[in-house]
Amino acid sequence: MGVRTTAVRATAALGVAVLLASCSSGGDQGGGQPGGALEGRGEVTFATGKDTSGNMQKLVDEWNAAHANEQVRIIELPESADAQRQQMVQNAQVKSDAYTILNLDVVWTAEFAANRWVVELPAAEFQLDKFLQPAVKTAQYRDKLYAAPMYSDGGLLYYRKDLLDAVGQKPPKTWAELTTACQAVKAAQPAIGCYAGQFEKYEGLTVNFDEAVHSAGGDVVDADGKAAVDSPEAKAGLDALVTGFQQGVIPEKAITYKEEEGRRAFQAGELLFHRQWPYQWALAAKTDGSSQVAGKFDVAPLPGLNGPGSSTLGGHNFAISAFGKNKATALDFIKFFTSEASQRSNLVATSQAPTLASLYEDAELVKQFPYLPTLKESILSAKPRPQAVRYGDVTQAIQESAYAALTGAKTSDVALKELQTKLQELLK
Known part of the structure; x- marks a missing residue:
């Protein structure tokens, strides 16, 4: 989901022009002033990434049917998380009222709150004790609530259960076991790719890099908020990916994969293993002919260097x-959207991870989505990405260094030493 093409740049530029044209003081409608009171009723806009399931629009339609004078209109931003952030930042910098509600990646909360681009929410109006606590923390900045946790996310290892069963292999807990299982399957099916994640130079690469480092026992940023990537553990994690590409365990074309490219490859039967978010489950399980692996796959925790790995905490929060x-x-719309009924509807339609803990214990839902216990474990044990006010610069530095190592432009040693220096400056 990186911003690379001229078309995307042109779209972003056009977005700036539109935003500049739409600037408004907001008057008595509660807009225009940073941190303004939560006042004013009427039409609002909801800026979000692509609604691939259609369920977001379905819930908006449900709200609109009951609120004739308070209609919500979705503004669909580019598929790329980086491009979404860019447009939201540009909107905030020109103080435009074009967007009312923002669907923020969990790692953007600190940046948007510190810059006063979003307003503090009344925590008492959300039953935060009923939410998964890692998700709640992503919505807070300096112990104050600046967003409502709507979607959580934990990385999962999707695997072809039918192919592993055929060669007597179990889901791998380590990288070595994953490689062994792949070799056994490829003996019978040489054309199948072994493993893929998200390795294009965009936010997904930051996630996959973080997971590799944490799954090898390292840290990107330590408990004191200081850079920690120049370590043997971090090198071991990055080297696992570098070696994977060099040895063909990770297909060469996976360097171009974002979430959707990898999902399509897995659903086409081209991959044995795929690191992906929960949303892939519903799409890969479809029996309408769009998936060649329906009924043939399952999920497991991510593998690590010496045992089960660690997921990066993902998800999205809604801010004003x-x-x-x-x-x-x-x-009111955010409270409606984060309610149990709405989150249940979204889970059933999209298989995205809810933020309400009760839904993971619901017997009916667990029967329909047997991965829920694994997903909950992944989220509760997940590690956050670096929480930084200058997150945009931090993630760009990580992407550049990791991509250089994966493509062979730099050795992992050089890439990590340079990244350590960059992060030390950015995290001051």
Whole structure:
């Protein structure tokens, strides 16, 4: 989901022009002033990434049917997380009221809150004790709530259960076991790719790099908030990916994979293992002919160097733009969208991870989505990405260094030493 093409750059540039044209003080509608009170009722806009399931629009339609004078309109941003952030930042920098509600990646909370681009939410109006606590923490900045946790996410290892069963292999807990299982399957099916994740130079690479480092016992940033990537553990994690590409365990074309490219490859039967978010389950399980692996796959925890690995904590939170109109309506809509009924609807339609703990214990849902216990474990033990006010610069530095190592432009030693220096400066 990186910003690379001229078309995307042109779209972003056009977005800036539109945003500049739409700037407004907001008047009595509760917009225009950073940190303005949650006042004003009427139409609001909801800026979000692509609604691949259609369920987001379904819930918006449900809200709109019951709120004739407080309609919500979705503004669909590019598929790329980096491009989404870019447009939201540009919107905030020109103090535009074009966006009211923002669907923020969990790692953007600190940046948007510190810059006063989003307003503090009344924590008492959300039953935060009923949410998964790692998800709640991603919505807070300096112990105050700046967003509502809507989607959580933990990385899972999707695997072809039918192919592993055929050669007597179990889901791997380590990289070595994954390689062994792949060799056994490829003996019968030479054309199948072994493993893929998200390795294009965009936010997904930051996630996969973080997971590799943590799964080898290292840290990107330590408990004191200091850079920690120049370590033997971090090198071992990065080297696992580098070696994977060099030895063909990771197909060469996977260097171009974002979430959707990898998902399509897995569903086409081209991969034995795939590191992916929960949303892939519903799509890969479809029996309408769009998936060649329906009924043939399962999920397991991510593998690590010497045992089960560690997922990067993902997900999205809903925040209210400091410059948006009708903040009271926006708050009510967010409460509606994060309710148990809405989260249940979203889980059933998309298989995305809910943030309410009760849904992971629901017998009916667990029967329909047997991966829920594994997913909950993944989320509760997941490690966050670096929490930094200058997160955009931090993730770009990680992407550049990791990509250089994966493509052979730099050795892992050089890449990590340079990244250590960059992060030390950015995290001051």
